[in-house]
Amino acid sequence: MDTAVESSPLRVALVGVPNCGKTALFNRLTGSHQKVANYPGVTVERREGERATADGRGLRVLDLPGTYSLHPTTLDEAITRDVLLGRLAGAQPPELVVCVVDAVHLPIGLRLALEVKRLGLPMVLALNRMDVARRRGVTIDVLKLAGELGVPVIPTVAVRRGGADALIEILQPERWPARTVTAPASHENTAEDAEQMQADLRGLLAVAGYNPPRSNPWIARIDALLLHPFAGLLILLAVLFVMFQAVFSWAAAPMDWIDSGMAALSGYTLEHLPPGPVASLLADGVIAGAGSVLVFLPQIVILFFFILVLEDSGYLPRAAYLLDRLMGSVGLSGRAFIPLLSSHACAIPGIMATRTIPNWRDRLTTIMVAPLMTCSARLPVYGLLIAALIPRSAVGPFNLQGLVLFTLYAAGIVSALLVAFVMKQFAGARQYSPLMLELPDFQWPHAGNLLLGLWERVKIFVSRVGGIILALMIVLWFLSSYPLPPPDATGPAIQYSLAGKLGALLEHVFAPIGFNWQISIALVPGLAAREVAVGALGTVYAMSASGDDVATQLEPVIASTWSLATGCALLAWYVFAPQCLSTLAVVKRETNSWRYPLIMAGYLFALAYIAAFVTFRVVSAWT
């Protein structure tokens, strides 16, 4: 071993079954010194963190995806195996494995530990959740277990401050001198092999004097209610209702602050910089562009807060259980439910949330249909068009405008189910993908882990705003501003720009679905984000007002100059059209390829065109 290797941090990998508290222990070990990225070439999240040690060498801790076994059935689990076996290209195998075992559910975790131990890597067993285990009457003789297993066994309570001190103590690099580990061979997966493993496991449990936990009658009763086919679904609906209310009502105030803050910043920039392209780029491109995405941050924070609470408490797998059959009939997994729900606020967090779906095919289907959910950015456009074109008449006990809005939401959901169904047919004879989902014990979410989780999501979102989204915004600003209109121009400036010329070209394409040249031009900047189209329409119709006033001023113009067919066609267009480059950028990032965002844009544009065409023709014939 050369000195360079000696002085680099000790590579430690955390392994454990799902829900064993591995991530909490990882947070305890590394604090906020974490990096989240993807493994090269795949979309599995790679979490790595650092920790300083007394001897100065430090630890580099890798949180491997949870798995029940080293015989993977999903991509995540395959990563865990490949990292441990040193098979993953570009990743060195760990120098030390910390196998995290939930003391409450000792058998299942210890079985994995036995499997990991066979690989021959230096190993420590962290016996986590010891406090809960004691409360529930579990007995484990730690010393005997360590003796029989032949590795150090360290009790931990990952969620308590200082609960991992003993583990940290033993992780000092000098205790683990570098030793040459021959690449361990994967063992067979025969029934005999598994039976031998089970026999070893039984022996270990007997030696350790393991006594299983008492079942809590209250928990059992609550679970029976939550998993009840009827009551369980009602409770799920109530939970969702509260979540939706929160996303839309709690977020309203902070969204206004961000909006006005960005507007003030943009105004300040224009005031204090000499007028010209630089000021315009900063104010209208950078600040307005970033602002139009940042404004969704409060919704995303609240949404992820709920998702993380539901996940940490153990409710999310139960929701997947309740909906599995329903969603399975169109080829979606029950686990697709939360991402699709999130997409009603914004497809970006929705697509990010698909990471909880272990099966790649299920995940891809979910990502592909997520933009069909009616996101909140569509609301300004829907609101404007419905107010301008749909009469406020009553249909039975309902308001016609409300019915149209409901129809648009329903159209999104129904088309998502149809697209998923079609994708299922195209996938052909696909492998059966299992549910086999653990319904973990309920527990109170841990505030520290919640905050870390939220912080991580916010960081991903904001860094994206800072990167690709902002770049796209600037490109669009350029397209809408240049070339400058000639001095004797009579029309709005955007008409003379590249975006305007593009819009004029697009008019030929859009004429069959009833869009006039104003709409065609507005759709170009509207590519950045759907709601931008409202402002762009305002620009095209040479409105001087800004913000909400645009809609107020636009309403009568649209009502008097557009036909009902044109308006309905535009609404139908908006149900499908991928008018959101940010979403496509996220899809690119999450799938690690340009292929899927391109397929998504293609199929959504095709659906949008067909839907708008049919709507335009039908409404034209009917009126």
Added chain:
Amino acid sequence: MNPANSTDSITSASLVLAELRRGDSAVVIGLADSAAIDAGRGTEDSLIARLRDLGFVPGAHCEVVARMWLGGDPMAVRIGGSTFALRRAEAAAVRVQLSRDVAPATDLASPRTRAAAA
């Protein structure tokens, strides 16, 4: 396939987990040698092997905690102190014997006694 008939049987007839009703306790006898869920899969990523890794091994006690509508698919099964949601196809691969056919339902053998027996 009618669970009611099987529960009444005096002989310790072998059932599959998918046939049990909510509240039934059973002992795992074994796993199917091959099953529909493993179609197209090798021994490396076998789902049958996964069920074994989750604790569905001969001698393990399990209990059906909940079943959904429409043929009880999926179902929630408690085994080895953990609860798993299984689809019908997955539960069909687990051969079981109702607990009352082998021993009193109260005899939830601890691993210690199981180990002693083994």
